[in-house]
Amino acid sequence: MAEVAIVASAFGAQSIWRDGHAAWSIPARRAGAQAFEVRRELMEDAAAVPEALLALGTALAREGLWRVWSTPDSLYDDAGALDETALRAxxxxxxxxxxxxxxxxxxxxxxEAHAARLVAVLEACGARTGDVGDGPRVVVENGQLEQGGRLAQFTGLFNALRDSGAAGVIGMTFDIGNWQWPGEPPLLAAAALAPHVEYIHCKAVAGEGARRFAAAPCDDDMTLRAALALLPTHVPRGIEFPFDPARLDADAAHYVEWLGAA
Incomplete structure (x- = not known):
């Protein structure tokens, strides 16, 4: 069984805004999840200061959940430079x-990976690089936009890090559904990037064109199952699709169990 994280937005963005992340740790634990993904974009500034995050982490740990911190900030800015400020934050x-x-x-x-600076910032901030350090592991995710959502960017990044002697200093969150927004084949991406994947975001995609949206996968969702078969089986899988609010507890428990065994 793979470890399963519930992404906060699966409980509904409005629910997280209204109640805060900590309030949803109990339903997450009740569903059988091992981890909870906290989303920066779903909290007020006051909730993202160190003291508040420490209290939130304590509340989640109390429910037996390890934590993922997710920020919409990017590792590289629009000009292609390493965004050290965003990384440090x-x-x-x-x-x-x-x-x-x-x-x-x-x-x-x-x-340009700016590998030397990337490694220096990671080490200075206490992040875990490969097998070194006991801090958080930094990963980059494929997004829904052209910028930051193209397979060539990710293969280019990991090749550049390897060529600079910095292979393995960061990993990847592979979002199976997000590839469809910029029109990249998810299975081709899975085959190419599997060695770098350390966390998987799972969702189906409904709709067409710009009107796509995340949806719960069917039990026989062939794209999701085929992607999982290509990706590492030992890394955690995150539920990033909305639960049915009419049967929230049962829906969450079903998908935690299903995804852990898929």
Whole structure:
């Protein structure tokens, strides 16, 4: 069985805004999840200060949930430069939360990995690089936009890090559904990026064109199952699709069990 994280938005963005993340740790634990993904975009600024994040992390740990810190900030800015400010802020927030994983978007990576600076910032901030360190592990996620959502950017990044002697300093969150927004084949991406994947976001995609949206997968969702077969089986899987609010507890428990065994 794979470990399963519930992404906060699965309980509904409005629910998280109204109640805060901690209030949903009990339904997450009740559903059988092992982890909870905290979303920066679903909290007020006051909830993202170190003291508040420490309290939130304590509340989640009390329910037996390890934590993922997710920020919409990007590792590389629009000009392709390493965004050290965003990286430092993400790691600091993750450390305050007690997160195992800190997730950023890739952003405007354009071929230059800035490997020496990346390693220096990771080490200075206490992040885990490969097997070194006991801090949070930094991963980059494929997003829904052209920038930060193209397979060539991710293969380019990991190749550049390897060529710079910095292979393995960061990993990847592989979002199975997000590839469909910029028109990338999820299975081709899975085959190419599997060695770098350390966390998987799972969802189906409904709709067409710009009107796509995340949806719960059917039990026989062939794209999701085929992608999971190509990706590492030992890494955690995150539920990033909405639960049915009319049967929230039962829906959450069903998908935690299903995804853990898929």
């Amino acid at each position: 993400a790691i600091a927030a993750g450390r305050a939360l007690g997160a195992r994983i800190v997730k950023l978007q890739l952003g405007g990576f354009a071929g």
